[in-house]
Amino acid sequence: MEKDTIYTALPGRTYPLGATWDGQGVNFALYAEHATKVELCLFDSTGKETKIPITDCTDYIWNVYIPSLAPGQLYGYRVHGPYEPQLGHRFNPHKLLLDPYAKLIKGELNWNEAVFGYKINDPQSDLSFNETDSAPYVPLSVVVDSNQSTGKKEPKPSIPWHKTIIYELHVKGFTQKNEKIPPEFRGTFLGLASKPVIDYLLNLGITAVELMPIHQHISEEHLIRKGLVNYWGYNTIGFFAPDQRFVASQTDLDPIAQFQTMVQALHAAGIEIILDVVYNHTAEGNQLGPTLCFRGIDNAAYYRLSVDNPRYYMDFSGCGNGFNMQNPRVLQLIMDSLRYWVDTMGVDGFRFDLASALARELYEVDKLSTFFDAILQDPILSQVKLIAEPWDVGDGGYQVGNFPVGWAEWNGRYRDDVRKFWKGDLGTLPEFANRLAGSSDLYEQSGRKPYASINFVTCHDGFTLTDLVSYNQKHNEANLEENRDGNNDNNSWNCGIEGPTDDPSILELRTRQRKNFLATLLFSIGVPMLLAGDELGHSQKGNNNAYCQDNELTWLDWNLEEQEKNEFLQFVIKLIKIRKEEPVFQRSKFFHGRTIRGTNIKDILWLDCDGSPLTDEKWNAGFIKSFQVYMAGDLIGDIDSEGKPIKGNSILICFNGSENDIVFKLPTRRNNRSWTRVIDTSNGQLPEEDFPGESNYQLKNRSLVLFRGLRPKE
Known part of the structure; x- marks a missing residue:
């Protein structure tokens, strides 16, 4: 013995x-x-x-x-x-x-x-x-070696906000079915670090990956009993520990080293890593939840308890409990966790789930809260990318546009307004134009820049892009909650038939709509965020809340043999390339409609289909669904690293959100220079072609076309 x-x-x-x-x-x-x-x-x-x-x-x-x-x-x-x-x-x-x-x-x-x-x-x-x-x-x-490192760290890419293009992905879902990845690394951090994945991300052109939660989590008991799991992972129990489910077993590298290897591989490729973090609640749930950590260590210190009856929790997340942000030690735990992931693990920023819950001092959301103060003064955390999901489930929790300087936000208004416009809703033109131009109505007054707006049409929570144009209603039966879960208000349109179809006209319209959404996203001022798989036509069969589906419903299909799928991917790659080539889309300042000295050209012009300026009457006419926007490349207002004004090509985009084909009259350019058609979402195979000013251009219904006005050589 x-x-x-x-x-x-x-x-x-x-x-x-x-x-x-x-x-x-x-x-x-x-x-x-x-x-x-x-x-x-x-x-x-x-x-x-x-x-x-x-x-x-x-x-x-x-x-x-x-x-x-x-x-x-x-x-x-x-x-x-x-x-x-x-x-x-x-x-x-x-x-x-x-x-x-x-x-x-x-x-x-x-x-x-x-x-x-x-x-x-x-x-x-x-x-x-x-x-x-x-x-x-x-x-x-x-117990771990606190000084552990996998070797020399790659320099961080440090990409400016206005040049950032975010790609939201799930570590397992993105890598599980990719046959180019060694089998033992699929679904893991090392799978995401593999050459096939890095090559794909580089070819796509994104600059940052936003990883859905990778902190250690647990799946709720009610899901386990149904044979399901918490696939998304928004149920954290360990705020410093990488989740075991993403760790490869057939390697000598321990979990921390595997995560660091992934970070170094992405950094070497010039790609930043943003973590989706969940500090608003823990996996211990409400008063009927398990005792695993904080509840048993000191329930009254770590959690916000009801003032009237401390037996119960204050819950702004809908998950049963909330961290006690009024306790300095709890705030310290969050700050220590964030610094650990930056300093030791090497990440470049964070997206805070239900961030409004973190900003509640007593009850109401307070943008001057201790949480924001602590981050703003921190020499490490104040220098990384900070993104808020600016809402929670409590009263007054919807706070889009109200976070302080230094923070970017998931712009839910952008998602909703762009969806409504392309769906064909009436009266959407003014709001759509605001979102296209960077949402100055939300961010400028508080001193923030266009890149405070994280623009997105789809994200993990809701329909994929393919489902957005294929379903009018959610279809969440696989979640075993009788389709009661998930959002009922999706602003989606199935293009005439609910779900899968072989009708070629419906399929063509759906493809056109997907192109419209992504072209709008990439050509809007602000920071675009794409949902991984949208460029591949990924569908979740109408499930808009696939949080519990760890299966082929959520795993991406990497079979690119289908011509249509590959053509759409190439279209998205071209959109990203155009955005990165054109400085006018990377503005760090808002448009102001001011003129270039000595000319009558403004930095932005909103035009009717006939080329004339949109009148107040037209702006306010609820039936208007088609217009043109001109963005001047000569008046961007930004300065390069050498102190010289940044100038680029001018851009003209014609939007036809109506049900009819429309003839647009292109505006005249200075010195009678021509416009070059670059993208037309109604025909992805069209070559670039020059059109003189005042030309007529017929644009198919529910389409957009982008023209580039080349700058004269200086």
Whole structure:
């Protein structure tokens, strides 16, 4: 029989929080303000547990130093204190708890009754007390080498906001079916780092990937019981740990090194990495959820509790709970997590899920909140890309346009207004024009720039682009919620038939509509964001809430043998190329309709189909669906790195959102120069062709055409 390991427990340090290996041993520090006793639990390779009482507590931080421990050590905590849910306290030492600062988490959650702090079938519900040990059923924290690195880091691309093109993807869904990736790396960080993926992203032309959540998460019990999972991952339990599901097993690289390898591969290709992060709630849910980490460490400190009845949580996410942003230690945890992913893991920015929830000080959303102040003054975080999803589910949570300077936002108004215009809704012209020109009505007054607007037509949440033009209604039956889940208001149009069809006229119209959406997106001022798979014609069969579908419904099909699919991909590549070539689309300042000195040419002109300026009467006429917009390449207003004014070609775009073919009269150019047709969404095979000013151009219904006005050589 093996002898029990004897551990020496020495006074530790209160900083840094978490488990820190110094080459000789490990320091453990845990914030638990209302706890009366804390035990560090160490596990050997057989799963045997050794409990070590932590006797030193300074400033509510329990700390201990254990010599001889090394990276790879498995551990957790048991925290003692009052079990008084009606007062907000849910301490239960029978529950083994994860370290909030764990850099690595190992093992799966088994939804046994033991993982709950209360007795499941007790009449008193969560007021009862469950003494069953949860250790056999929960994942464990892992000590790591804090200085770990895979080698020399590639320089960060540091791409300016106004030159950024974002591509939102799911690590597994993007790589799982790509047969060019080695089988053992499909669905993983290393799959995303593989040459076929890098080559594809470079060929596409995007500058940044926005990864859907890669923090360690758990799938909700109700999904597991239905045979489903939380595929999207917006249910975080470890804010420092890379998710185990994206880790390749057939390699010597550990999970942290695998993530760093992916970052370095993307950086070497000049591509930035933005993480979609979920700090508004945790995976522990409401008062009936499991006790896995924060709830058992100090429920009243880590979570926002109802003022009237602390037994319940304030929930602005719809997921059961909310982090207590009024607690400095909770705010510190979020800041430490963000800095870790920038400093150690190398990412370039963050997209904050339901960011309005983070901005609630007492109840209302406050753009002067402590959270924003902390980030703005931080020398590291203030220098990375910060994107807000500017809404939550609470009252007053829709905050598009109201985030502070330094933040970009997912512009939900852009998505809705562009969809309505191409769907054919009446009275959409003024709003559509605002979105096309950078949404100055939302961002300029507060001193922000056009790149505060992250423009998108589709994202992970909702219809894919193909489904947007193929379905009038959501079809979420596969989620096993009787189609009650998901948004009912999609501003979609099926082009005449619901779902799949062989009708060639319907298919042609759907392709044209997809081209219209992406051309509008790439030719709008602001930062475009594409949803991965839209360029490949990916469909989720009308499911607009595929969060629980880890299968071929959400995995991208990389078979590009179909001619139409490949042609559409080439069209999207051309759109991105045009955007990157033309400085007028990369403006860092808003249009102001001002004139170029000595001419009557303005930086932007809104024209009727006959080439005359749009009158107020036309602007306000609800039936107008067709117009032209001229963007002057001589009055961009930006300065290059040498201090010289940036000048480019002028652009003319004719939009026909009507049901009829329309003849447009092209405006005259100075010195009688011609226009060059570059893109016509009604015919992707047309070659570039010159048209003199005042030419008539017939544009098919529901189409747009882009003309380039070449600058004279200086």
